[in-house]
Amino acid sequence: MNTQTLKILSKRFREYVARFRTDGELHPMHQLKLEHSIRVSADARAIAEGMGWVPEEINLAEAVGLFHDVARFPQFQKYGSFSDADTVDHGDLGVETLRNEQLLEGVAEEPRELILHSVQYHNKKDLPCTLTVHEEKHLRLIRDADRLDIFFVCWHSIHSGHIHDHPEIAMGIDFNGPPTPEVLERFERGEAIDYRSMKSMADRFVLQLSWMYDLSYDASKRLVRERGILDKFLGVLPVRSDRLLHCFDATAAVLGGVDKPISGS
Numbered sequence: 001m002n003t004q005t006l007k008i009l010s011k012r013f014r015e016y017v018a019r020f021r022t023d024g025e026l027h028p029m030h031q032l033k034l035e036h037s038i039r040v041s042a043d044a045r046a047i048a049e050g051m052g053w054v055p056e057e058i059n060l061a062e063a064v065g066l067f068h069d070v071a072r073f074p075q076f077q078k079y080g081s082f083s084d085a086d087t088v089d090h091g092d093l094g095v096e097t098l099r100n101e102q103l104l105e106g107v108a109e110e111p112r113e114l115i116l117h118s119v120q121y122h123n124k125k126d127l128p129c130t131l132t133v134h135e136e137k138h139l140r141l142i143r144d145a146d147r148l149d150i151f152f153v154c155w156h157s158i159h160s161g162h163i164h165d166h167p168e169i170a171m172g173i174d175f176n177g178p179p180t181p182e183v184l185e186r187f188e189r190g191e192a193i194d195y196r197s198m199k200s201m202a203d204r205f206v207l208q209l210s211w212m213y214d215l216s217y218d219a220s221k222r223l224v225r226e227r228g229i230l231d232k233f234l235g236v237l238p239v240r241s242d243r244l245l246h247c248f249d250a251t252a253a254v255l256g257g258v259d260k261p262i263s264g265s
């Protein structure tokens with residue numbers, strides 16, 4: 001995708017979002033998603049650049065980042081919720097929105113199909129079984145970029161005292177509760193952590209550490225390190241235990257570039 005096409009898409013995205021403004025203002029939940037989309041598109045570009053992709057692929061990654069959550073705008077307007085389980089799958093709705101609103105008009109077929117594919121599957125629990133090399137490359141990138149921003153939002157919302165403005169993070173769990181043994185066991189065994197087993201904010205952090213293990217690109221891991229995400233998490237962690245801190249040490253080792261245990265610092 002050339003730079004001119006990316007510019008056109010960026011303008012189209014902002015015009016689409018502007019339709020959700022009332023008296024010039026977005027609902028705060030829409031504003032959050034607008035800011036998230038802009039940060040994810042910047043991170044998608046940063047990861048793609050970090051991996052040495054060619055300019056056409058970097059631009060495509062940025063476009064996917066911009067549109068990955070486009071469905072969040074109609075979803076919240078219609079249902080007043082970001083819960084896919086209670087409303088609609090926002091990856092599937094994203095594809096529908098991009099098609100119905102003709103937001104990708106004029107984009108060549110291959111990049112258009114890649115954007116649609118990445119938007120559809122960015123939020124699915126597992127990657128689809130059959131993927132072309134090109135699909136997998138972009139799908140893994142948007143999943144990394146999305147998670148990078150979730151790390152930031154999770155830390156920032158607690159650090160700034162605004163966690164309750166983020167229902168998708170607070171999710172009615174016990175903020176000061178201890179880590180759940182089942183969650184710790186699954187992390188230690190390298191198994192996927194089920195959302196339904198999370199009871200405390202400490203569990204939420206363990207889940208995010210497990211996502212750090214699953215980052216696909218070295219450039220994504222490097223950004224986690226450079227942004228000091230683990231230290232930021234430790235700074236707002238509501239409870240501490242040796243076992244919980246060990247999860248942080250193990251994650252630091254996987255991220256690389258850290259030569260002393262975090263819990264000992």
Ligand SMILES: [Fe+2]
Nearest residue numbers: 068069090123
């Ligand atoms: Fe999403």
